[in-house]
Amino acid sequence: MRPYAILTLCCALLASVDACAAIGQRFPSERKEVVDPVTGTRLTFLTSRPHGDSKIYQTHPQWTADGQWLIFRSRLAGNEAMAVNEKTGDIVQVTEGGYEGMLNAARKSMKLYFLRRAGDDRQVVEVDLARVLADSAAGRMGDAASYQRVAATLPASMEAYGDTALDADEEWLYVRVGPHEAARHLAPGTKLEPAFGPRKMGAGPAGIARVNVRTGEVRHVVSVPFQVGHIQANLWNPGEIVFCWETGGKSPQRTWTVKADGSGLRPLYPEAPYEWVTHEAVIGKDEVALAIMGHRAIPGAVAAVDAPATDVGGANPGQDDGWGRTGTREKPSGLAIVNLRTRQMQIVGQTPSGSGFWHVHGSSDGRFAVGDDFSRSLYLIDRASHEMKLLTTGHKTTAADHPHPTFSPDGTRIEIQSAMLSADGRTLNICIVPVPEAWLKR
Template identity: 40%
Template sequence: MVSVKRLGIAGIAAILFASTWTSAQVGRRFPSEKAIIPDPVTGVAMNVLTNGKQSDAKIYQTHPQWTSDGKWIIFRTAGRVPGSQAFAVNEESGDIVQLTEGSGNASNGLNVARKSMRLFFIRNDAVAKTETPPPPTTTPSAGTPTGAATAPSGPPKPKIDPVYQIIELDLARLLADALADAAKPAREYERICATLPADVRDAGSLAIDANEKVAYISIAGSDVGKHLPTGVEVWKKQYDMRMGTGPGGLRAVDLQTGEMRVVIDTAFKIGHVQTNPFVPGEIVYCHETGGDAPQRMYTVKGDGSGNRPLFVEGPDDWVTHEAVVTPDEVMFNLIGHQARLRKRPTGIAVVNLRTDAVNILGQIEERSPEDTNAANLPSQNAAGRDNYGGYWHCNGSPDGRWAVGDTFQGNVWLIDRKNGGMSLLSTDHKMKPDHCHPTFSADSKRILIQSGHFTDGKRLSLIVLPVPDAALAKK
């Protein structure tokens, strides 16, 4: 037996580090953190699934959150194990299960299949094969006690050319084995669907077709830009924008053969890509600039036909946070947080994919237009003193009955699309370190959000809000 005294602080730290790393494995179960807590203002019973002690985050509202059986919510975390990994939490029991391990996994681009118990994500295989857990060292830095373990030092790592793969994870087998305490190595549950060409330099947003046979992915490098229509100029970001310079590429990948083909090239860098989960071969994508894009939303068919702007914008329209919500509708926000924007219609809106008809469902103000007292401005003040607040992100129920929106103040509102009625559902979610991004369940009865409420905006909890029984009872 090795003496603890002989090991010293550094030796103990090394053992603890190694133990933590080796236990951070696919199928590992974590204790339930679930609690039912009433909203302090509305009284709505919040199903709090993670307690905020870790850094948890939901999938973006353009993509499914629940597994196809409706029992598990897929999310990512950067606190429970080394790196950012995918996890599942059981909505009823609160059981938490680790789904991925190691380096190179794009846990910020998780795709949960709607028809089967599968999860798809991108892995940078070059990173996964070259990055290993660094051992602690005993080189002290300023302010570190002598002999204490510190981060390793040395020359910077060489630049590694990416090797992007699309991975399929068998959730049915993995979750069943995890609950039986019989989890196998990760490779037993994973399948490499495709390895992208070596000259792809940026595998961005991933979306799975409604038929679950094809993936669509935004890329840079490779042959991107060579398929632009003649005469189209590449878009360059303007002074007040953080990103978006083109060209961009949208590609389709066969999930069985791994073959990649061109859908379209665009003059700008493509941001979020999503599919119509009800209609195979239909894609919605956006021009993401980090601000107000000149034209945000576009739609195209999976074969590259029918590419066109969706809701043609005017100079005073600020479109953001679009999501396909029904077979024929995309919901989005015409945000109105600035006085100049309120001179035009703003609020949560719906555009019909077949007719281009637009309907605005509702908007609120979170300060009086006459109020210039800085003390009365919302705490999340994205536009300085000129902030009227209002809806920021939105989503709709698949049955077409409901819309949900979070606001600049961090409140969540429910809109009845039958009569336009708006009701406050939940409050004070801080909108930091990230926004609520509310998303409906497939049965149209629950809404998943992420919230900084319990940590004063330092870390996020995952919360399921029910559509109130009284609202569901209304015809």
Template identity: 40%
Template sequence: MLLQFATLAMLASPLLASNFGKVYPSEKRTMHDEKTGVEMIVLTEGPASDSKPYQTHTTWTVDHQWIIFRSDRGDHGRQIFLVNQDNGKIIQLTDEPDTNVGSINLSEKSMKLYYTRGGKSDLVKEGEERPEELVELDLAKLIPDALKGNVKDKSNYERVVVVLPEDLHGSGGMALDPDDSAMYWGVGWAPSEAEQKARAKEREALMKGRRDIDQSNTDPNASREAARKRFELNGRGPGGIRRIDIKTGEITKVIDVDFRMGHVQTNPWKPGEIIYCHETTGDAPQRMWMVQADGSGNRPVYPETEDEWITHETVCGKDELMFNIMGHLPYLRERPTGIAVVNLRTNSMKILGQVEEDLPNGTQGGFWHSNGSPDGEWAVGDTFEGNVFLIDRDNGKRTLLTTNHQMRPDHTHPIFSPDSQYVLIQSGMLSQGENLDLIMVPVPEKDHD
């Protein structure tokens, strides 16, 4: 009897209970921006830190009802969740301690989610790790079952696409082809043990975290030569991209490069077209690149000059890539800076706009991250002060949309909704920079005067 009671107690323990498919109550409310007056929709709020995918990746489900995000609410560290943009209900999609939330991919054709789990994790004891695998999750089945409180075993909703090879590690994330045929996996592979130790020692001396990166990259008194040394170290390769066939799991090479792979993304309008970057955690000799899925056509996008700092590229149309020419340091303002768009077919480039903000360190700040509306009408950009601006692509008019979003513990990373009616951000405003909440801001009617 005692053994039976102990067994029942263990099964009821919150440490062992599964949160897969758990529905959380709505946290949705509205509030007004103190400066602009715009009515914002707060989707998540509380002690948990909730972050959206990077602005390069699909954030809404194909039915445009659910927004995907990462959160440390619940058990087992950071997991993947959905929030309904209309009623605010939240559904937990994963609950395993080795869930990898760094690169999550929603299909633009079906209610499918792709993510990885396994490999090394701080929440899994050494020696108890399982191989890393790419997982397909059927949201069309899970969401209605979760809302009815009738979630079945996970095996009814998921499929392992492939177990990933141990001789490669992720570098630059994964990106799903818009036709759902393949996942493109940014990779690196380990150098010799001696080289790994040497790099680790150099990195430890130079950098200790995200805040250190931001502070070093924005210090106007920092030596440019020291910065270039830091970027060169952080940007060392080799790297590459691998194609994973979604149906069969077959892995093939797209390309290998001699630098660190970063920010792998696909063109949502053109299957088989991949954008990637040379990741350095700052400035790169040549940041932006593109290649076709068969490895052909590899080339730099917008060949840059030595005194340009290019970053945060995102596909904003069938033939367009939006990016930032940074202007946050005095020497950068000696050249044109701001949010820019380059045509991927003709190579023509246009700067859409820039802002000046007086920062405490004496610099002018400016735009940091950007995104283009699917209808081609707008650009959105956040600034070093945590303000978010719209730019009318027809006339270049700037509109201050919302303010004071802290840019900590992470940046706002604005992205437009699929219907171009809202901008979604992750904001530290409500917690004074302690954690992130998801906020939707409506896009105003265009001024046609």
């Protein structure tokens, strides 16, 4: 028997997959097609067993550059990244040695980038996905070093975090840096922001650096007097960054944008004190989707029949006291699209009741938007007509996380994470939801 075949057989027999976490390791297909019992939508589950899977955050690419595989996180092989073939369901381990934070699948090349802890330092790691997947299929895997390259080592003094984003040019990786590093680049006398809200988060300073994945060069981008989160790159426009002021809830000014050279720092959507803005996602060359929440009861008003309940074990945040009179439906709310050039904002849809939209995305051709809500329901919006369609509801309010919808690059499918098939009502799987054929033909 060939050595790789022996390795694969051993891994299949081991009770603990952590003991055999080798890059290129293959797992049998779990692909299942399921009809949503409420909407009739045909869902394709690419994973269906209780491994504890989760998709990459909706701000980042999910599909590999060839459009055949989706990268996801799972405990199937310990703390390693996985790829699943959308057509065959084949599952392949694509990292070895673990990763930290965000996984960055390149859109133009078959590469994957992430941070990895190396003592107190952080390494920027590049994975050659094309070679991993080809050699895995052929059963001729080499050692991990032949597929993974350390592109740079970031010293502990940078306080680099796994909140990263790959630029559209695929030469620079943006990295969040900590308060000491950020403070070195702040203008003297800059007033630092204190923690904001009941979660005691949001205090500054923080910053963003960029690392050249070819040369290892490191440059500072920007420092700000507040806590930085959700760094993302405009995947259609090199050198453009979107990020947020992270407080764990409502921010004084949530969304921000800046150029890679540190110029042009400004609020993306200047928000009013009563607006609860969250979960921004760059969806095209000129557009960012975001949610203006309408999830909180209006003090003194008669509650709606389906008014959101109090916080359910942290699953539906924002119900706790201390956020002020924000996130109610006294003012306009819903799924908003902001144009980065004209700075105009349009609300394209809102659920008639309940929490309103929470995590949002849109097709890059500008035709559709999508969002989930606290009930884990998924709604599709035709941006031309503002017609809204419920795609699926079967994802359980007890799920470990929200669906986090992300459109495929061609705008025909939406990836979510779902607990529909989970016996415990919490464990997530990777699921593909189609845009209805009738909508695509419009």
